[in-house]
Amino acid sequence: MRDHPDYSLSRRDILVSGAAGIAATSMTEGAAVAGTSRPPDAPPAAAVAFKVNGKARKLSLDTRTTLLDALREHLKLTGTKKGCDHGQCGACTVIVNGQRINSCLSLAVQHEGDAIVTIEGLGTPDKLHPMQAAFIRHDGYQCGYCTPGQICSAVAMLDEIARGVPSHAQVDITANPEATSGEIRERMSGNLCRCGAYSNIAEAVAEIAGSRA
Template identity: 70%
Template sequence: MPQLETPSISRRDLMAASAASVAASAAPLSTEAAVPDPQAPVLAKVSFEVNGQAQTLELDTRTTLLDALREHLKLTGTKKGCDHGQCGACTVIVDGRRINACLTLAVMHEGDRVTTIEGLGSPDRLHPMQAAFVKHDGYQCGYCTPGQICSAVAVLDEIKAGIPSHASLDLTAAPEVSSDELRERMSGNICRCGAYSNIVEAITEVAGRTA
């Protein structure tokens, strides 16, 4: 009975075959679908009016209004303080109401009218509230001042519209708002330098009342 011949395979051929097998198994299938990156940002367009000018931005949907103003529109007058809605440095006026820009997403303000400190006045044409802050030294380091001024402008509009600052206040019974009332309304804006009395004096002058 004839004997079967044992195939002759060299060590080099064996190693080459093994390497080819490993490479084939590691290669991804061409028909395999790409897995989306869970960390990739979701982008969305938002259009709004900022200081009287129409703006359209394509933003990560997680972008705050504060970061949209500062980082994308370069309106750095609005300051980032605590970034948790506790200091008021980022206060802007949206559709006539003051808000903390760090607590709201930019994409939530489609079609809104946003006013920042740059939109209230300019160095050669100050808003009356800006001029009053200068006159009464309503600032020291100045970091909180943009938010203070935006909030103060909105406070006087709230008073004019008869909007109470808390449930117990009756503006019909006390049309002349006191210094204490102004302080209460402005309590969301913190001045670490402690210029509160001067701030109240500035707001009082613009309101046309005596503190």
């Protein structure tokens, strides 16, 4: 009778085979990181051009890159803060085509041709935006982490009122809104301050609103 081949494996054989497989996988992944090969499931890169703080910028980005990460990591505009990264705190608020948005919830590739303003584009240490100066006068910050988003939101919010955009605080949404204390607090409610400087923030915004009236 013909002898059957011996297919038995020792524990050592299994361990050696497993180690070789792990090493091969690591080499493949390392090559991908080094740029010598591209994983087949990697998302494509996309070119996006927009204007940021008045300057034309063009980037080649992973299509999953948020506007927040494009601003912070690629353009080094770190004034815009990453807080919750879920659109709940408002620390990442920027102004896009005159409207405030949470940049952590928006993909950079969605903003082809848009005009984006960050806190760096509102004013400089030598020439502050009126809202920035008001925040300083009224101590509208403590740790300062949420402040860039608060200021961008406040600037765009007063423009919303000027354009007649209604809010939940209005009794008659067909009437022209006014920058009352209730309106300001309602419209700024999406910007959280962990330090609790809300009353000072409201005072700063009210001052600028009054100067516009």
